[in-house]
Amino acid sequence: MTIHKEGYTTIAITLLFIFALNAFIDYRFVDLVWLRWFIYIFSFALFLIVLQFFRNPKRTFTANEKQIICPADGKVVVIEETQEDEYFKDRRLQVSIFMSPVNVHINRNPISGVVKFFKYHPGKYLAAWNPKSSTENERTTVVVEHANGTPILFRQIAGALARRIVWYVKEGDVVTQNKEFGFIKFGSRVDLFLPLGTKINLELDQVVKGGITVLGELS
Incomplete structure (x- = not known):
């Protein structure tokens, strides 16, 4: 380590x-x-x-172009259909992973592809499990388009303790699955917005590992 x-x-x-x-x-x-x-x-x-x-921690990563990998360590707190209004402006399947202060806080790319959109939003520091934190807290939004044309949006969200979000990507970058795209300090959350119908391999309250646990499958 x-x-x-x-x-x-x-x-x-x-x-x-x-x-x-x-x-x-x-x-x-x-x-x-x-x-x-x-x-x-x-x-x-x-x-x-x-x-x-x-x-x-030292981990062995295996890339798989047909899989979506969890971008962070933590616990699954949301799996639901919702409206995504920042980029897609339509219905998406949301999966949220809550990272407590004792989790590893490295954020990793869930898929390989090209960064089509990036934006940083200053904001509040509501508790990370608050539903409003996804749209009101300090956060970043990243959209990566897979080689098959499927775009996935993932969002770093600061929590009540997290006071600094770090990111390593920008629009136009070619990113690789499991490579670091950012870091959040002291408690936080990562949301993913996937196409409706995406097969999800997780359950609520499941504990996951970034770069290791398979979140779902690309269609």
Whole structure:
């Protein structure tokens, strides 16, 4: 396992904070042994929490042009037909994956193809499971068209804790299934909008792994 590049700055700031906090406690509260040990334990726990959030576990990926792969680790919270008004402006099958702070937060391309549309939206920070978060929160929208002509829209959505969305794609890019297209810090959600009739291989509340779990099949 390695640490994702998006974590370098946050980890460095965390270490600086821990060093300053412990130095202050050691200087001002020399006689309060219990307080010093409490801060030591707190500092160690904080460092581990931040470190695990930015972990990048080693995985073996297999590309399959007939499959749609889950773009993120987490739990399936939505599988339903809905109206998509930003790009398609018609009915689509929505699949949403909620990422808690303990999940790996790397986002991966669900299919290979060409990026036909990209847009970043500043917005609110509603809880990621709130239905309005899909249209009101800070988010990005990416549409990738498969070689067979099927377009799939996927959307990074910030949550109540997530305060930074990172993306690595732009319109016109040729992307490869399972390669990283972005990262979201500290709790978030990814929505996918698929053609009606797409065969879905997931169930509600199922735990999935990005780049590994097969979400559905391309027609």
